[in-house]
Amino acid sequence: MQESNPKPLGFSISQFLNSFEANPPEDSVIAATSTPSSTPTPTPHIPSEYELRRASRLLELDLAKERVEPYIVDMSKRIPDIEPLISINGSCVCSRGNISAVCGEAKSRKTFLTSALVASAMAIPAPILDNFESVDKNMDIEVLWVDTEQGEQHVRRVVERISTMTGAKAGGALSEPRLTTLALRELDPAERKQVMYDALRLKHYDIIVIDGIADLQRNTNDLEESDALIGELMALSTHTRAHILCVLHTNPGSDKARGHLGSSLQRKAESVIFVHRVGESSVVEPQFCRNEPFERFAFAISAEGIPQxxxxxxxxxxxxxxxxxxxxxxxxxxxxxxxxTKCQELLGITQDNARMKIHRLIKQGTLSKDDNNIVRIVES
Structure with missing residues (x-):
């Protein structure tokens, strides 16, 4: 007598797993009885080990497909064009759904530059900012400014500066109504992030400035912590369609952003803008740009405390x-x-190399040296 083949699965994987879980084999086997029956009770099919492995594999493939499909680039679907929020000299530097960075040494006027960029995006440009442009002047841009470093008095100066540049103060307002500012200096890193995320739950913002991003983590040289923070900001910018503009320090005497955090941000940013002091001026350069780089420029601070x-x-x-x-x-x-000694430490060079650099600058007249061996900058 020819043996019958194993029964094929006649229903879906989910039905199979659900029914198998609800009716395990040991509970479903009907014991033989002596009671006669005109219609024999069919014996339920008990899946073989092969069928279980196959069903599990198919389920894994279905789940993998669900996870991958949302991220496949479908060229048949139309997506919005890049939507610039800020441009410099006609080049887009900040667009929706991206992150960027303003980097520079201490006192290089990073916050002054960032406040000018933000003011230019708020659709009421001042003449002194004619190289900063908001592409669509009809956009009603909302900005969240998160300051992690300065005391409230200095943060208030930033608010006043932006309010002056947007024209809000000239119009009689106490401050720019589309600007929300958080002063989080007194909190620890986890609390700063929590307050920032809470603010984002309460209102939609088009631009988010984090002035002092390094203060959102405990160790900027922790690779995993740095990558995790930048990953969070990338996801946040994607989901909110906002642009996140981060301000952070560079290493002294260098244009490299500080720590693993700076390296990670430089790799992921749409634009990295580098600012450094030259006498009374600050020079702004495009360090890394995914779009066309802008032409470098310089600004100074007016008697009213406004970048020009x-x-x-x-x-x-x-x-x-x-x-x-x-x-x-x-x-x-x-x-x-x-x-x-300081040049050795900060520039990573030998003592002889540091001495030679200083000697050349004295010889060029950039530095001067008096009889007490005090070296000074010769201001032009």
Whole structure:
């Protein structure tokens, strides 16, 4: 007598698993009885080990398909064009759904630059910002400014500056009504993030500024923590369709953003804007741009405390790393050996190399040295 083949699965995987879970084999086997019956009771099918493995594999494939499909680029679907929020000299630097960075050494006027960028996006441009543009002047841009470093008095100055540049104060307003500002200096990193996320639950914003992104984590040199934070911000920008503009420090005498956090942000950012001091001016350069890079420019601070465009310093006057260290760490004057040691530390060079750099700058007339071996910056 020919053996019958195993019964094929006659229903879906989910039905199979549900029915199998609800009716396990040991509970479903009908014991033989002596009671006669005109219609024999059919024996339920008990899946073989092969069928169970096959069903499990098919279920895994279905779940994998569900996870992958939302992220497949479908060229038949139309998606919105890149929507710029801020452009410089006609080049888009900040668009919806992206993150960017403004980097620079301490006191290079990163916050001044960022406030000017934000003001330009709020659709009421001041003449002094004619190279910063909001592409659609009819957009009603809402901005969340998160400050993690400064005390409230200094944060208030930022609000007043932006309100002046947008024209809100001239119109009689106490401050720019489309700007919400959080001063989170007193909180720890986890609390700062929580307050920021709570603010985003309460209202939609088009631009989110994090002035002091390094203060959202405990260790900027922790690779996993840094990557996780940047990943969170990328997801946040995608889901909110906002642009997240981060402000952070560079290493002294360098254009490299500080720590693993800076490296991770530079890799993922739509634009990385580098600002550095040259005398009384601040020079702004496109360090990394996914779109067309803008032309570098310079700005100074007016008597009213407002950023205004100025001429670029000549190439010969661009700040040398040694000069930058002398200015930022020693207010422009220090004993020569102290400067040599600091240059070794911050520039990662030998003592002889540091001495040679200082000697050349003295010989060029960029630095001066008096009889007490005090080195000073020669201001032009």
């Amino acid at each position: 465009l100025c001429n670029l310093p000549s190439e010969s006057n661009l700040e040398n790393p040694v000069v930058a260290i002398l200015r930022q760490h020693f207010s422009g004057a220090v004993e020569r050996m102290t400067l040599t």
